[in-house]
Amino acid sequence: MQDFDSLIALVTGGASGIGAAVAEELQRRGARVAVLDLDPTQVVASDRLRGWTCDVADTTSVNVAVAEAAEHFGGLDIVVNNAGIGAAGGIDDNTPQEWQRVFDVNVIGIRRVVGAALPHLLRSPAAAIVNVGSIAATQGLPQRALYSATKGAVHALTRAMACDLLDEGVRVNAVSPGTADTPWVGRLLSVAPDPAAERAALEARQPHGRLVSAAEVAAAVAYLASPQAGSTNGVCLAVDGGSDNVIRRPR
Known part of the structure; x- marks a missing residue:
């Protein structure tokens, strides 16, 4: 499938995890891909893939990286707005400074990137934005108050942007992954008192009994970004093994 032939994609947080899987999938389908990341050294550059250093919490950094990639x-x-950071704790466990930092990256970072990219998107006949949300936006998860608040904002922002940009010809959607098998989750598991038991608990809470793969999320992103999905707009597509919509009978 080469449904992205002649198209140019930009993926934030694209050097590892879900972002790297998205960049790989879009390139495999024919796109040329700009990867923006705090550390793009893992990106193997080619004529169709290149990395730029970018901090989505810094307006100048975003403006420079997006402009250079587009040029x-x-x-x-x-x-694809994938860059984000996590936070653990209940409502009173994170400092006000932590709340500001996580919102600055996970939510305002999207505004910065879209603001810098929008003039280019408005000239495209196949413009699409895909935000990476989370199951934390739609389900109450333990010890994820701050993170959940930011991802709820991402889902709401996705729908609002889809409405505002509809007449401009820019589609806006989001993916909502369940717990994914990524380096970030791996780091969380590594510091748990019993990593194997913690992983088993994460797998068991998803109806299909396993973690979501980064490749599965990337495939969903590719669908939402593809010109073939021209009638899909304002959607937050769950990629969670059924967690949001399926009640599994006890095994």
Whole structure:
């Protein structure tokens, strides 16, 4: 499938985990891909893939990276807002400074990237934005108050952007992954008192009994970004093994 032939995509947080899987999938389908990341050294550059250093919490950093990527590839058609950071704790466990920091990256970071990319997207006949949300936006998860608040904001922002940009020809959707098998989750598991038991608990709470793969999330992103999904807009697509909509009978 080469449904992204001649299209140019930009993926934030694209050097590892879900972002790297998205960049790989879009390139496999024919896109040229700009990866923006705090550390893009893991990106193997080619004529269709290149990395730029970018901090989505810094407006100047975003503006420079987006401008350079668009100039290098000759425009932008697709933006995938994947960059984000986590936070653990209940409502009173994170400091006000932590709340500001996580919102600055996970929510305001999207505003910065879209603001810088929008002039290019408005010139594209196949403009699409895909935001990476989370099951934490739709289900109450333990010890994830701050993180859940930011991902709830991402889902709401996705729908609002889809409405505002509809007449401009820019589609906006989101993916909502369940707990995914990524390096970030791996780091959380590594510091648990019993990593194997913690992983088993994470797998058991998902109806299909396992963690979501980064490749599965990437495939969903590719669908939402594809010109073939021209009638899909304002959707938050769950990729969670059924956690949001399926009640599993006890095994």
